Amino acid sequence: MTELYIEGDPIRDEKAPEGPIQERWDKRRFSAKLVNPANRRKLSVIIVGTGLAGASAAATLGEAGYQVTSFCYQDSPRRAHSIAAQGGINAAKNYRNDGDSIYRLFYDTVKGGDFRSRESNVHRLAQVSVEIIDQCVAQGVPFAREYGGLLDNRSFGGVQVSRTFYARGQTGQQLLIGAYQALERQVAAGTVEMNTRHEMLEVIVAGGRARGIIARDMVTGEIETHFADAVVLATGGYGNVFYLSTNAMGCNVTAAWRAHRKGALFANPCYTQIHPTCIPVSGEYQSKLTLMSESLRNDGRIWVPKKGGDPRDPRDIPEEERDYYLERRYPAFGNLVPRDIASRAAKNVCDEGRGVGPGGLGVYLDFADAIKRMGRPAVEARYGNLFDMYQRITGENPYEVPMRIYPAVHYTMGGLWVDYDLQSTLPGLFVTGEANFSDHGANRLGASALMQGLADGYFVLPNTVNDYLADGPFEKLDENTPEAREASETVRARIDRLLSINGTRTVDSFHKELGQIMWDYCGMERTEEGLRKAIDRIRELRGEFWQNVRVLGSNDELNQALEKAGRVADFFELAELMCIDALHRRESCGGHFRAESQTEDGEALRDDDEFAYVAAWEFAGTGEQPVLRKEDLEYEYVEMKQRSYK
Amino acid sequence: MNITLRVWRQKSRDVEGRMVTYEIEDVSPDMSFLEMLDVLNEKLTLQGEEPVAFDHDCREGICGACGVVIDGVAHGPETTTTCQLHMRSFSDGDVITVEPWRATAFPVVKDLVVDRGAFDRIIQAGGYISAPTGTAPDAHAMPVPKSDADRAFDAATCIGCGACVAACPNASGMLFTAAKVTHLGMLPQGQPEREARVVKMVNQHDEEEFGGCTNIGECAAVCPKGIPLDTISQLNRDLLGSLTSASSE
Numbered sequence: 001m002t003e004l005y006i007e008g009d010p011i012r013d014e015k016a017p018e019g020p021i022q023e024r025w026d027k028r029r030f031s032a033k034l035v036n037p038a039n040r041r042k043l044s045v046i047i048v049g050t051g052l053a054g055a056s057a058a059a060t061l062g063e064a065g066y067q068v069t070s071f072c073y074q075d076s077p078r079r080a081h082s083i084a085a086q087g088g089i090n091a092a093k094n095y096r097n098d099g100d101s102i103y104r105l106f107y108d109t110v111k112g113g114d115f116r117s118r119e120s121n122v123h124r125l126a127q128v129s130v131e132i133i134d135q136c137v138a139q140g141v142p143f144a145r146e147y148g149g150l151l152d153n154r155s156f157g158g159v160q161v162s163r164t165f166y167a168r169g170q171t172g173q174q175l176l177i178g179a180y181q182a183l184e185r186q187v188a189a190g191t192v193e194m195n196t197r198h199e200m201l202e203v204i205v206a207g208g209r210a211r212g213i214i215a216r217d218m219v220t221g222e223i224e225t226h227f228a229d230a231v232v233l234a235t236g237g238y239g240n241v242f243y244l245s246t247n248a249m250g251c252n253v254t255a256a257w258r259a260h261r262k263g264a265l266f267a268n269p270c271y272t273q274i275h276p277t278c279i280p281v282s283g284e285y286q287s288k289l290t291l292m293s294e295s296l297r298n299d300g301r302i303w304v305p306k307k308g309g310d311p312r313d314p315r316d317i318p319e320e321e322r323d324y325y326l327e328r329r330y331p332a333f334g335n336l337v338p339r340d341i342a343s344r345a346a347k348n349v350c351d352e353g354r355g356v357g358p359g360g361l362g363v364y365l366d367f368a369d370a371i372k373r374m375g376r377p378a379v380e381a382r383y384g385n386l387f388d389m390y391q392r393i394t395g396e397n398p399y400e401v402p403m404r405i406y407p408a409v410h411y412t413m414g415g416l417w418v419d420y421d422l423q424s425t426l427p428g429l430f431v432t433g434e435a436n437f438s439d440h441g442a443n444r445l446g447a448s449a450l451m452q453g454l455a456d457g458y459f460v461l462p463n464t465v466n467d468y469l470a471d472g473p474f475e476k477l478d479e480n481t482p483e484a485r486e487a488s489e490t491v492r493a494r495i496d497r498l499l500s501i502n503g504t505r506t507v508d509s510f511h512k513e514l515g516q517i518m519w520d521y522c523g524m525e526r527t528e529e530g531l532r533k534a535i536d537r538i539r540e541l542r543g544e545f546w547q548n549v550r551v552l553g554s555n556d557e558l559n560q561a562l563e564k565a566g567r568v569a570d571f572f573e574l575a576e577l578m579c580i581d582a583l584h585r586r587e588s589c590g591g592h593f594r595a596e597s598q599t600e601d602g603e604a605l606r607d608d609d610e611f612a613y614v615a616a617w618e619f620a621g622t623g624e625q626p627v628l629r630k631e632d633l634e635y636e637y638v639e640m641k642q643r644s645y646k
Numbered sequence: 647m648n649i650t651l652r653v654w655r656q657k658s659r660d661v662e663g664r665m666v667t668y669e670i671e672d673v674s675p676d677m678s679f680l681e682m683l684d685v686l687n688e689k690l691t692l693q694g695e696e697p698v699a700f701d702h703d704c705r706e707g708i709c710g711a712c713g714v715v716i717d718g719v720a721h722g723p724e725t726t727t728t729c730q731l732h733m734r735s736f737s738d739g740d741v742i743t744v745e746p747w748r749a750t751a752f753p754v755v756k757d758l759v760v761d762r763g764a765f766d767r768i769i770q771a772g773g774y775i776s777a778p779t780g781t782a783p784d785a786h787a788m789p790v791p792k793s794d795a796d797r798a799f800d801a802a803t804c805i806g807c808g809a810c811v812a813a814c815p816n817a818s819g820m821l822f823t824a825a826k827v828t829h830l831g832m833l834p835q836g837q838p839e840r841e842a843r844v845v846k847m848v849n850q851h852d853e854e855e856f857g858g859c860t861n862i863g864e865c866a867a868v869c870p871k872g873i874p875l876d877t878i879s880q881l882n883r884d885l886l887g888s889l890t891s892a893s894s895e
């Protein structure tokens with residue numbers, strides 16, 4: 001395997017303070033240098049991304065008085081993909097008095113992450129979770145309430161307390177609209193300059209610091225140079241490397257990957273989360289997969305027929321001929337086991353030939369009992385919009401026929417490596433939200449990404465970036481600064497090249513083929529043999545892409561094929577690194593399941609002696625072996641145990 | 647099934663556009679409308695013709711990016727977003743006309759893509775609650791009656807797609823504006839700025855060259871999120887209220 005990568009020096013997070021875990025965040029805030037309010041006007045920050053992580057940071061840093069310049073590729077910041085999150089957001093409020101606490105949320109998240117995240121970061125996340133809810137309510141986020149006027153909660157996959165706050169099935173939308181409005185308020189106040197329909201294509205690194213970005217105006221094609229004293233990437237996840245995923249069509253790795261190429265380490269790229277409750281694929285033309293919120297698992301029961309190929313209408317299959325396989329195998333958690341377990345269990349029953357629907361790639365999610373128990377109106381109140389969506393997409397009525405679901409790529413735990421301050425290995429480059437790797441280890445619990453995005457943007461970054469900015473403003477640069485010119489020329493050259501190939505295959509056809517390779521070999525179950533095959537095929541396909549892709553039109557106009565081509569080109573490079581990472585990690589943990597490393601019952605088997613580390617990869621040139629830098633993980637508070645949800 | 651599409655093609659904002667006809671074969675009823683356009687674009691690209699530009703992102707009816715006028719109806723025949731419209735709503739042999747939103751306030755950028763920046767500027771004018779980060783009291787400090795919370799939520803589900811504007815004979819953006827005024831106005835947190843908010847938002851709406859609202863109701867009829875027309879009555883009441891309280895000061 002050593003032919004695929006080189007091992008380099010280990011790496012460490014130097015910023016997390018020592019001492020009792022409850023005090024570390026306070027300590028860090030106390031030791032961080034502050035910037036006097038009068039000086040903030042002189043300091044500028046670029047924030048790429050306006051999802052929960054980016055919009056909340058832009059609003060907060062704008063309020064603090066920094067000069068913020070914000071970017072997103074959509075036509076409005078309100079459309080960032082956070083808008084699509086359905087189920088909810090966790091917070092350790094313990095409003096239910098059911099034994100929840102900051103410590104329990106911390107414990108659940110470390111355990112849920114299968115002991116591959118950092119204790120310090122996770123504890124801080126649990127601490128600030130409480131403030132997030134207060135902040136959102138103050139902004140007017142219309143969370144679900146009870147008749148007494150107080151906030152309602154529900155429980156979410158993988159935990160036994162009710163700590164999830166929600167706004168019907170549109171929690172992400174409501175949280176993002178809150179952050180978006182706060183952002184627009186700062187635009188009006190003149191502290192934030194918003195650039196919509198702008199795609200970041202390069203980072204400018206000068207004097208050893210990230211000092212700006214190159215962005216393309218997606219309407220005019222102009223290649224613009226923007227400078228700042230610090231750059232924040234809040235550009236979301238890279239699940240679209242699989243082509244089919246629950247992500248929005250435009251989600252991409254380009255911003256993160258360009259930073260990686262400029263020196264930022266990329267951590268745990270192979271940790272991807274496959275969500276168990278998505279609507280199955282219906283045909284070749286399929287462009288994306290739709291998630292049905294996991295909250296459905298609170299009341300729906302998952303089953304397949306006991307014998308394979310059962311042709312009957314599901315309603316005609318009697319109880320004793322159904323296999324409620326999650327309830328059977330995991331009596332304590334039943335249908336609420338963590339996502340990776342639920343997804344793999346679905347794959348297993350389908351592999352056994354017991355799957356349902358087209359191609360046998362589906363399992364039932366049945367609400368008949370819930371409707372009997374609570375009545376249809378109660379089910380409608382809880383899940384009405386999800387049921388409608390399901391019916392619109394499939395043409396079937398889930399109040400009458402059980403839903404069919406299948407796992408789909410949903411979230412990427414990997415991302416740019418950051419320290420406790422959320423700073424990458426490139427000084428001045430901060431990374432927040434799904435784009436970083438920091439808090440979820442090898443598996444993310446439901447309702448924790450929204451929590452992390454808002455924690456990073458409202459509370460963490462605004463209290464750490466000051467420590468860096470206190471040394472600024474940095475030397476003034478302009479477009480003639482060699483590093484800026486070079487970055488801008490790289491971008492232009494790449495665009496020219498993509499436009500000049502004029503081959504015979506569309507960008508989408510390459511993207512679909514790449515996605516299929518990744519799903520087959522780097523998806524729910526990975527093997528050494530498969531991953532090696534994938535690496536060869538990715539290299540081959542990448543070669544063909546650069547010879548044979550067809551991108552029509554010019555740079556000087558809105559050109560959606562050109563945008564896609566640039567993103568797919570970066571996905572090719574990422575895909576290879578994901579496979580190398582998956583190959584080198586010869587253990588199973590969380591969302592990473594190596595067939596070679598499982599218990600007798602087919603559960604993921606970790607190897608803590610060998611692999612209790614973060615794999616942070618250094619870029620060494622296209623086609624060159626990447627360098628593995630290990631960050632050892634230590635657990636002082638939560639005892640490392642094999643996860644058990646039995 | 648086989649479909650004939652008549653699609654608006656326009657190279658950029660300042661050049662003239664025209665309808666162009668394309669044939670597509672083997673359309674599956676389970677395809678979404680946008681997947682059908684994807685198939686068209688694949689075909690066009692292979693023929694050496696530039697693909698049709700259209701806005702879209704989430705493809706699950708929540709981001710508000712997509713939206714075209716289909717046979718004269720904003721988002722087409724199903725009162726949902728264009729991305730959630732499926733080809734099972736059409737029949738073999740149909741001729742379908744596809745155009746961008748048409749409104750002075752939403753200039754065409756290219757083909758089916760328009761500039762909806764005016765909506766963001768209406769929000770900038772006052773569509774928020776001033777709550778700087780870190781200043782919030784405990785979330786339970788102020789209970790909100792469930793009925794108010796639900797009403798606020800219903801108005802807050804607006805996705806900013808702009809179909810209401812495209813459907814309105816006056817190209818008014820009042821349903822969008824009223825949804826925000828109602829969302830924030832229903833909540834106790836939204837009260838301090840309530841009067842100023844409505845005035846500033848409506849002024850900005852008018853400045854953006856949206857037309858006036860004459861209560862025709864076409865907006866609510868196409869709104870994919872079912873934003874009710876009575877949000878506009880709420881806006882008018884608030885506006886009246888703020889004008890009378892301003893004149894009595």
Ligand SMILES: Cc1cc2nc3c(=O)[nH]c(=O)nc-3n(C[C@H](O)[C@H](O)[C@H](O)COP(=O)(O)OP(=O)(O)OC[C@H]3O[C@@H](n4cnc5c(N)ncnc54)[C@H](O)[C@@H]3O)c2cc1C
Binds near residue numbers: 084
């Ligand atoms: C369908 C679905 C449902 C989910 N449900 C839940 C849930 O119930 N609870 C939960 O906790 N989590 C949920 N998640 C996960 C969660 O929504 C995301 O992880 C989170 O919202 C990501 O937020 P973000 O701010 O990091 O990135 P995003 O919201 O993805 O924002 C990325 C931003 O970066 C910008 N951007 C990206 N690349 C570039 C570029 N090159 N140039 C310029 N701008 C760029 C985009 O324009 C956008 O503004 C769900 C995810 C999906 C897909």
Ligand code: SF4
Binds near residue numbers: 809865869871873
């Ligand atoms: S009011 Fe309805 S139609 Fe208008 S922008 Fe909002 S969701 Fe779209």
Ligand code: FES
Binds near residue numbers: 705711712
């Ligand atoms: S693409 Fe997001 S609403 Fe249609």
